[in-house]
Amino acid sequence: MASTIRKRLLLISNSTQHGRGYLDHVEAEIRDLLGPARRVLFAPFAMLDREAYEAKTRERFEAMGYRLDSLHRVADPQHRVEGAEAIFIGGGNTFRLLKALQDLELVRSIRSRVADGIPLIGSSAGSIVSCPTLKTTKDMPVVEPASFEALALVDFQISPHYLDPDPASTHMGETQEERILQVLEENDCPVGGLREGGVLRVQDGARQLGSSEGARLPWRSNPERRSAPCWLPRHWPPNDFEGNPAVQSVRCVFIAHARRLHQRSRVRLPRTG
């Protein structure tokens, strides 16, 4: 089992915030997570055009002072993962991404390096594959992976680009919340919807939820539940946060564990601009 205490993860809802440049809204978080690492190994597999994705991402990381190598170019990707200082898994189509990680037999190698303590950044589809499965993706299943099991770097599911239901909508298709409830009907795993701008940081055995501006909030305050299978703040009343300026930058809604149709409960954090 991977050691929880050594894990260093930054899971991002979206790589680009409306009106800003690629990774601009998370630059401070990335620098803070990477620490002294200078070289980042990039998994571009969620996109069809890996060369273009590599070029765009290399330019961005070089501008921050890091070297970037893309896994799609190297002869022995497993070996490169084993020697990586830091890993970035980019977004795109989650099924395409997971299938590539499985086909290249990188799932165990990445898990192992994260357990060693190297920092890993996931964005959008890259955040989903860091979860136990890809069951919270909204992407179309464009290719068929060997299984839905993913990296399991965390013990819950993330639903990135989380959009709150629009009460004025006349559209009859399911909302993101309804889709997440379908996941909960069939699975025991808690699900968190990360709104755009939201990031989740896992470090020093703790989980922290941050905003695009880097403000952070302890994910939950009850240490007794920290290592429990369902660590969600199910009974954490949202109004605990009223008046707390940190909450103003929280961009997450958590739809808690539900077993079949029973025990459904939710905690909503206040939404902000």
Add this chain to the structure above:
Amino acid sequence: MASTIRKRLLLISNSTQHGRGYLDHVEAEIRDLLGPARRVLFAPFAMLDREAYEAKTRERFEAMGYRLDSLHRVADPQHRVEGAEAIFIGGGNTFRLLKALQDLELVRSIRSRVADGIPLIGSSAGSIVSCPTLKTTKDMPVVEPASFEALALVDFQISPHYLDPDPASTHMGETQEERILQVLEENDCPVGGLREGGVLRVQDGARQLGSSEGARLPWRSNPERRSAPCWLPRHWPPNDFEGNPAVQSVRCVFIAHARRLHQRSRVRLPRTG
């Protein structure tokens, strides 16, 4: 192979139109498709609560004068499919639906009955499983089917509840159009986005696109391409329809076959109310 000429299909984008009752907007289409059949076999598997779904659907079909039997209740579902007069596959989660059809070994039986000429109605997820695969679903993959291969009653993919991109949106997650383009990046199959209210009728070897009011339009006018692998109206200029009152009720956008990043082309039909 199923005989194309005998197929009788009604594939619906959404079972409920905003502001109307369950199946109200397609009642005339359903009656017309079912013809003299009096008894409908219902597949409720896309929903978790099959009893509730059965009760709601039975009430609706009884109000139209049909008897309804639900496949989840019968001891030998394959046998019941083999003797069915008509089939209705309801909506919900597409992965859950396909997995149930596979687990109950109903895929071949349904194909075979449709080839015999019995009418089949699919709604939302039920329309998707009528396609070659479930690759155009937007549902979360809440359970893992044995494969993504579906009923293949038609030779193209439907994307129901189609929402046109909103040019004013600041959301950075993929639009439905972008998700469909990801399908086309990896697959050779044409994809049609059926807007809410849209229905697709397959009968007498022809495909017709209709609206909630039952107006119909020949899907394509070039008979030479009718049996070609890609039968889409790629070169069918949308302005052919200007001034045609039937077009006012068409609710479909077709995103044509694309092989990798090349040859992408689209035909947009005018959008209406």
